Amino acid sequence: MRIFGRVRQRPSTDWRLATNRAFSLIDDGRYEDAGELLTRAADLEPWLAESWFNLALLHKFRHDWEAARAAGLRAVALLEKDAGAPDWWNVGIAATALQDWPLARRAWQAYGLRVPGVGGPAGSGEPLDWHLGGAAVRLSPDGEAEVVWGRRLDPARIEVLNIPLPSSGRRWGEVVLHDGVPRGERTTTAPGGVPAAGRPAVYPVFDEIELWAPSAVPTWVVLIEAATESDRDALERLAADAGYAAEDWSSSVRLLCRACSESRMPTEEGDGLAVHDPHDHSVPGHPGPLGHTAAGGLWSPERECGIAAPRSLVRGLLDGWVADSPDARDWRDLEEVC
Known part of the structure; x- marks a missing residue:
């Protein structure tokens, strides 16, 4: 040739x-x-x-x-x-x-992909607006790795939808550039995530390459007292209604060893985009059997929560949440962490 x-x-x-x-x-x-x-x-x-x-x-x-x-x-x-x-x-x-x-x-x-907008009225110079559904991305893959859920904007970018732990250095709403070959998978059998009867939905886990678009919204950690899961859920809804996010890290974060994180792991019921689909914090050694599940069992009113909201809003959001049911809710020790 x-x-x-x-x-x-x-x-x-x-x-x-x-x-x-x-x-x-x-x-x-x-x-x-x-x-x-x-x-x-x-x-x-x-x-x-x-x-x-x-x-x-x-x-x-x-x-x-x-x-x-x-x-x-x-x-x-x-x-x-x-x-x-x-x-x-x-x-x-x-x-x-x-x-x-x-x-x-x-x-x-x-x-070989079908690209939306190729030759279309938006013009080839416009940013891609693909929205490929839910996926997971491993932040800081060479450091204190953490797998979070996000929305794929195109084959190389994911918008982070969980509130990452401060050790990752990433924030809710940031867009990260990611590699093309998955390292691990997450599965769910929830009704919204089942592509065919009896078969679980499988979501790839991609490794972050670098931050593509930062978020101006800071991350806060706060200890809340929530008498019931419904009280906790009310805080998350209140934050979402304001255009931001709250996440009960006591329930949503699980500890995995690196080998497990990079394998196929089941997740909670969800569609790969929900707050309570657990995200994973990886450690070099095996954390033991209790490390492979999100916190569960009997409800504990004291919860550690991450909140993504501006400084001008976060205290008012928490106070409003308490005011709606003061006998069942309280908060303390608010701290900006990322």
């Missing part, structure tokens, strides 16, 4: 050695050294799409999106098949990071 006037051959031994060594360095976090080797490999075999795919992958790890886009485009120019190549997916992620919407549309379409 001739590509750009030359006969295509198998990659040389030097190319394979440089590439294998580069990925060993990537595993050790030595991106600069890996970059030198992958650049050398691309110089040795510039006709090989994999040379540029590997460079694009490295630049994605480094969050160097301009370089990732350039290398990705060189890779797809050398592809032999029209659709389904991961090279196009990497181009789509880089284009999304750069808000290069015409290229993002082209990439997803070339990968």
Whole structure:
């Protein structure tokens, strides 16, 4: 096969050695050294799409999106098949990071997805408005990882709908850029989440790459006294009606070891978008059998809650919640944590 006037051959031994060594360095976090080797490999075999795919992958790890886009485009120019190549997916992620919407549309379409708005009246320069349903994203995947639920805006972005724990450094309503290959799944058998009788709905868990759009809404932690679950639910409804969020972390957060977090785990009844679908905080060791379930059993009136609301609103929201049923509700120790 001739590509750009030359006969295509198998990659040389030097190319394979440089590439294998580069990925060993990537595993050790030595991106600069890996970059030198992958650049050398691309110089040795510039006709090989994999040379540029590997460079694009490295630049994605480094969050160097301009370089990732350039290398990705060189890779797809050398592809032999029209659709389904991961090279196009990497181009789509880089284009999304750069808000290069015409290229993002082209990439997803070339990968084989049906992209809304391609050639439509909105214009290819408009942001994607895809809404692919519920999914989960692992925040801080290389640190104190936490899996939260969100709404997929397109193949590379998720809007966070849980209130993350402060250790993640993320807030409710933020949009994160995520990788394309899931690492784990969550299942539910709730009526709203069953695609066919007897089969649970399965939601992928994607790893966050970086924050794409921050939220100006701070996260607060507060201890509440709620006589019943209905009292707790009333606070969450009140926050939602105000356009913000409250979440009973005592019920919604469960502790998982990393291995379990990255496997297929059942969740509570829900549709992957509900507040009480548990989100997971991962730890290196196995937390034991009690760590694999959200808090349950007998109702405890004292609850630790996360609230996402502006400083000017949060105290009034809590006071209004108490005023509706003062004998059954109270709060204390409000603190801004993120």
